[in-house]
Amino acid sequence: MGSLLLHKLRSLLTTLGVLFGVSSVIAMLAIGEGASEEAQEQIRLLGSQNVIFRSVKPSEDAVSNQSTWSNNYGLTWKDFEAVRDTFPWVTRVVPVRVLMQDVRSGSNLIHPRVLATTSEYLEVTGRLVYQGRFLGVEDQRRIANVCVLGYEVARSFFPIRSAIGEKIKIGPEYFEVVGVLLPRVPIGNDVPLPGVGITSEVLIPLSTGRRWFGDMQVKIRSGSRDIEVVELHEVIAAVDLPQHVPLAAAAGRELLARRHRQADYEVVVPLELLARAEETKRIFNIVLGCIAGISLLVGGIGIMNVMLATVTERTREIGIRRALGAKKKHIMMQFLVETVVLSVGGGLVGIGVGIAIPSAVEYWADMRTIVTIDAPILAFGISVSIGLIFGLYPAWQAANMDPVEALRHE
Secondary structure (H helix, E strand, O other): OHHHHOOHHHHHHHHHHHHHHHHHHHHHHHHHHHHHHHHHHHHHHOOOOEEEEEEOOOOOHHHOOOOEEEEEOOEOHHHHHHHHHHOOOEEEEEEEEEEOOOEEEOOEEEOOEEEEEOOOHHHHHOOOEEEEOOOOHHHHHHOOOEEEEEHHHHHHHOOOOOOOOOEEEEOOEEEEEEEEEOOOOOOOOOOOOOOOOOOOEEEEEHHHHHHHHOOEEEEEEOOEEEEEEOOEOEEEEEEOOHHHHHHHHHHHHHHHHHHOOOOOEEEEOHHHHHHHHHHHHHHHHHHHHHHHHHHHHHHHHHHHHHHHHHHHHOHHHHHHHHHOOOOHHHHHHHHHHHHHHHHHHHHHHHHHHHHHHHHHHHHHOOOOOOOOOHHHHHHHHHHHHHHHHHHHHHHHHHHOOOHHHHHHOO
């Protein structure tokens, strides 16, 4: 310590390389872990035991020159019944229709996704009610004009008061708001409409949607009119056990492939997405660790550079110690201890900085971070190893000096 304190600024600058290396390892792993965990949690909220079948619109190239055309595609009620009645692992099947309707409240007009579904939608998807209630069986039976708003829609229409009990207009009909949902997780090929978030949605009873809006939807574009006939836009199948999810997904793909002439559907399996997210997390952590490890490598090179300069400066001291009976191992140990002190000091301070950075990121950027016990241990272990590895050559060089030549050194 006495030798290191003779050159305080040099020692401080040397430890900074290790300090920033250790802190960057911890911070990057914490940010990566937090982002990955949040993504996995969102996928779990979709229902890790669900298999989601969705209608996909086929290419319009073949009919792009027609002024008026009708396009029948996607899932049908027979598909719904086949999924419900064929697979023994499926415990519940929920149909969903997407209605292309404007939604108004007073003079405000937005274009959210209007979903017509049943009361089981909430249980299958794991959605959470923020205010009021969800659609009930009685609403379905009475074909009631009630609706549940997504959080963004409620905030847009009613920013300073509760939406419960208010009236909104969906297409030509008025609906009473009975509940508000927390935001959902976007999946598959969800594309946000202009000016509207992906989680903006309004849910109405399926029977009400079929009564007022039917199965046919007309889209008018410049110079043409497109008529789309889609019976069901989405079918959500809940599976009894996680190990049966791949079986249900494979069987569902096979079933739809036999029933559809064209690929006008997709199968989304949150469990598969979760597995991919975990693999992505592993790769992401490796990449971040390697990037941060470069900082530690630079710090180690700095330590070696300083210790080589120190050996040159203290050549006469080394000669005197050897003349007084010090062995090679004593000289080598002396310089190794100095490099370890530099790397350990930088590592300990780096751990503190590395833990503080994720906290600051979480506070200022509103981004989730997770500091695991492995990250500080890994970073500190690497810093000590770097001190030993990069200190070996300077120590070896000092220990192998010729005592006579060292004593002559000025």
